[in-house]
Amino acid sequence: xxxxxxxxxxxxxxxxxxxxxxxxxxxxxxxxxxxxxxxxxxxxxxxxxxxxxxxxxxxxxxxxxxxxxxxxxxxxxxxxxxxxxxxxxxxxxxxxxxxxxxxxxxxxxxxxxxxxxxxxxxxxxxxxxxxxxxxxxxxxxxxxxxxxxxxxxxxxxxxxxxxxxxxxxxxxxxxxxxxxxxxxxxxxxxxxxxxxxxxxxxxxxxxxxxxxxxxxxxxxxxxxxxxxxxxxxxxxxxxxxxxxxxxxxxxxxxxxxxxxxxxxxxxxxxxxxxxxxxxxxxxxxxxxxxxxxxxxxxxxxxxxxxxxxxxxxxxxxxxxxxxxxxxxxxxxxxxxxxxx
Amino acid sequence: xxxxxxxxxxxxxxxxxxxxxxxxxxxxxxxxxxxxxxxxxxxxxxxxxxxxxxxxxxxxxxxxxxxxxxxxxxxxxxxxxxxxxxxxxxxxxxxxxxxxxxxxxxxxxxxxxxxxxxxxxxxxxxxxxxxxxxxxxxxxxxxxxxxxxxxxxxxxxxxxxxxxxxxxxxxxxxxxxxxxxxxxxxxxxxxxxxxxxxxxxxxxxxxxxxxxxxxxxxxxxxxxxxxxxxxxxxxxxxxxxxxxxxxxxxxxxxxxxxxxx
Numbered sequence: 001x002x003x004x005x006x007x008x009x010x011x012x013x014x015x016x017x018x019x020x021x022x023x024x025x026x027x028x029x030x031x032x033x034x035x036x037x038x039x040x041x042x043x044x045x046x047x048x049x050x051x052x053x054x055x056x057x058x059x060x061x062x063x064x065x066x067x068x069x070x071x072x073x074x075x076x077x078x079x080x081x082x083x084x085x086x087x088x089x090x091x092x093x094x095x096x097x098x099x100x101x102x103x104x105x106x107x108x109x110x111x112x113x114x115x116x117x118x119x120x121x122x123x124x125x126x127x128x129x130x131x132x133x134x135x136x137x138x139x140x141x142x143x144x145x146x147x148x149x150x151x152x153x154x155x156x157x158x159x160x161x162x163x164x165x166x167x168x169x170x171x172x173x174x175x176x177x178x179x180x181x182x183x184x185x186x187x188x189x190x191x192x193x194x195x196x197x198x199x200x201x202x203x204x205x206x207x208x209x210x211x212x213x214x215x216x217x218x219x220x221x222x223x224x225x226x227x228x229x230x231x232x233x234x235x236x237x238x239x240x241x242x243x244x245x246x247x248x249x250x251x252x253x254x255x256x257x258x259x260x261x262x263x264x265x266x267x268x269x270x271x272x273x274x275x276x277x278x279x280x281x282x283x284x285x286x287x288x289x290x291x292x293x294x295x296x297x298x299x300x301x302x303x304x305x306x307x308x309x310x311x312x313x314x315x316x317x318x319x320x321x322x323x324x325x326x327x328x329x330x331x332x333x334x335x336x337x338x339x340x
Numbered sequence: 341x342x343x344x345x346x347x348x349x350x351x352x353x354x355x356x357x358x359x360x361x362x363x364x365x366x367x368x369x370x371x372x373x374x375x376x377x378x379x380x381x382x383x384x385x386x387x388x389x390x391x392x393x394x395x396x397x398x399x400x401x402x403x404x405x406x407x408x409x410x411x412x413x414x415x416x417x418x419x420x421x422x423x424x425x426x427x428x429x430x431x432x433x434x435x436x437x438x439x440x441x442x443x444x445x446x447x448x449x450x451x452x453x454x455x456x457x458x459x460x461x462x463x464x465x466x467x468x469x470x471x472x473x474x475x476x477x478x479x480x481x482x483x484x485x486x487x488x489x490x491x492x493x494x495x496x497x498x499x500x501x502x503x504x505x506x507x508x509x510x511x512x513x514x515x516x517x518x519x520x521x522x523x524x525x526x527x528x529x530x531x532x533x534x535x536x537x538x539x540x541x542x543x544x545x546x547x548x549x550x551x552x553x554x555x556x557x558x559x560x561x562x563x564x565x566x567x568x569x570x571x572x573x574x575x576x577x578x579x580x581x582x583x584x585x586x587x588x589x590x591x592x593x594x595x596x597x598x599x600x601x
C-alpha cells in the first residue's frame with residue numbers, strides 16, 4: 001500500500017461520507033409514526049415539525065456525540081498506547097456523574113439556582129452544565145495528580161482516573177440514597193446515556209465547539225503515531241512529548257465533556273468505533289482520526305434508530321447507551337477475535 | 341565543521357546516583373565513523389543519548405554542527421542527528437514502510453503529511469538495508485534482525501548528517517552487518533558521520549575510523565582502532581584477558597577474549 005497518508009485519509013472519508021448520509025437517512029425515517037418527506041419539505045404540519053424539530057436535531061445530536069466520543073477514544077488510546085482505553089477511563093465519567101448528582105440534589109438550593117442561571121446562559125439544562133463541569137474538573141484533577149517530573153504520565157493518570165471513577169460511583173450511590181424516586185430515575189437514565197431533543201442553535205454551537213478539539217487532534221495525528229515508538233523514540237524525531245500529551249489529553253477531554261453534557265455516559269462508542277476503523281485502515285492516526293469521526297457519527301445514529309425501532313411496540317425506548325453496549329460488546333469480541 | 345562535539349560532559353541519572361558520565365569529551369567529524377566501546381555500565385548508551393539531546397548534560401556541552409544541542413529546537417535537532425535505540429519497540433502494528441516514513445517527521449509541516457519525495461526517500465532507505473521486501477508487513481510480525489533493519493531504515497530516512505546508533509548490529513547476521521557497514525561508509529564518503537555503540541570489538545576494528553573506549557563514565561583511550569584495540573588497554577578495562585591479533589587478510593585488529601575451558 002504505497003499511498004501517502006493524505007490519499008488514504010481522503011479515500012477513507014470518501015467511503016465513509018456516504019455511510020454517514022445513509023445512516024442519517026435511516027435515522028430520519030425512523031420514528032413513532034409514518035412521515036411523508038414531501039409533506040415535511042412543503043411545510044405541511046405535523047410532518048414538518050416532526051422532521052425539523054424532532055428527528056433532524058436527534059440525528060444531528062447522535063452524529064455529533066458519536067464523532068466526539070470516537071475521536072476522543074482514538075486520542076486516549078494513543079496516549080496510553082493501549083487500544084482498549086475508553087474515553088471515560090481518565091475519570092471523566094465519574095466527574096460528570098458527580099456533577100449531575102450534586103445539581104439534582106441541590107436543585108432547590110443556592111448551588112442549584114446558580115447552576116440554573118449559568119446553564120440558561122449557555123442554553124443548557126443545569127444537569128448538562130454540571131456534567132460538563134464535572135468532567136472537565138475530573139480531567140484537571142487527573143492531569144494534576146497524574147504527572148511525574150512535570151509531564152503527564154499516562155500509566156499514572158490511568159490509575160488516578162480508575163480510582164477516581166470508583167470514588168465517584170460510591171459518591172453517586174450515596175447521593176442517590178437521598179433522592180426522590182423520580183430524581184433517581186432521571187440520574188440513572190442519564191448515567192446510562194440518553195439522547196434527547198435539543199434546539200438547533202445549540203446543536204450548531206456544539207458542532208462548532210467540537211470542531212476545535214477535533215482539529216487539534218487531527219493536527220497532532222502524525223505525532224500520535226510517533227508516540228507509539230515510545231517517549232524517547234518520539235523525542236528523537238523532534239516531538240515535544242509532554243506538550244503533545246497535554247494537548248491531546250485536554251482536546252479529548254473537551255470533546256468528551258461536550259458529548260457528556262448532552263447525552264450522559266454513552267459507553268462503547270469510543271472503544272468499538274476506533275477498533276473497527278483500525279481493522280480497515282491500519283494504525284495511522286492521520287487516517288484513523290477522520291475515519292473514526294465519521295464512523296462514530298454513523299454508528300450512534302444507527303444505534304439510536306435501533307433503540308427507537310426495537311421498543312416501538314412498547315411505547316418506550318431504552319437509553320441509547322444500553323443499545324451501544326448491547327450491540328457493542330459482542331461486536332467488539334467478534335472484531336477482536338477476527339483480527340488474525 | 342564537526343558534526344558532533346562533546347566537551348567535558350557530566351551526567352547523573354538522579355541527584356543521589358553516582359556519575360554515569362564523569363567528564364567525557366569526544367568528537368565526530370564529517371566523513372568519520374566512530375566506535376564507542378566499553379564494558380557493561382561504562383555509560384555508552386547514556387553518552388549516546390546525551391549526544392542526541394535526549395538527556396541534558398548537567399555540566400559540559402554537546403554541540404551538533406557547531407550549535408549547542410540545548411539551544412536547538414527539537415525539530416532542528418532531529419534534522420541534525422538520528423538516533424537508533426538499543427531496543428526498538430517490537431509491538432508496533434505499523435508496517436515497515438510506515439516506520440521508515442516516520443523518519444521523515446522532522447521534515448514535515450503542520451499536518452504531518454508526507455509528499456512523494458518523502459515516500460521515495462523512505463523506500464530508498466529500506467532498500468539500503470535490504471528491507472524493501474518487508475515494506476508492507478507489520479513490524480510486530482518481523483524477526484528481531486528484520487525489525488532492526490527497519491529501524492535502521494527509519495534512521496537513514498531521517499537524513500540527519502550524524503547517525504547515533506546504539507548496538508546497530510546486535511541482531512544482524514553477518515551479511516547484513518557487512519551491508520550496514522558499507523552503507524555507513526558510503527554515507528561517510530558523502531560527508532555524513534556516525535557514532536556507533538558497539539560490543540563487537542572485531543567489528544569496531546573493521547568498520548571504524550576511530551574508536552573511543554569508555555570506562556566508568558570516562559574516556560580512557562581514543563584513537564585509530566590499532567592504537568586502542570590492544571591487549572594491554574582492553575584487558576584491565578574489560579576485566580578479562582583479551583587477545584588481539586592482526587587479521588591476516590586485511591591487517592585489521594581481531595579481538596577475542598581468552599576463554600578457559
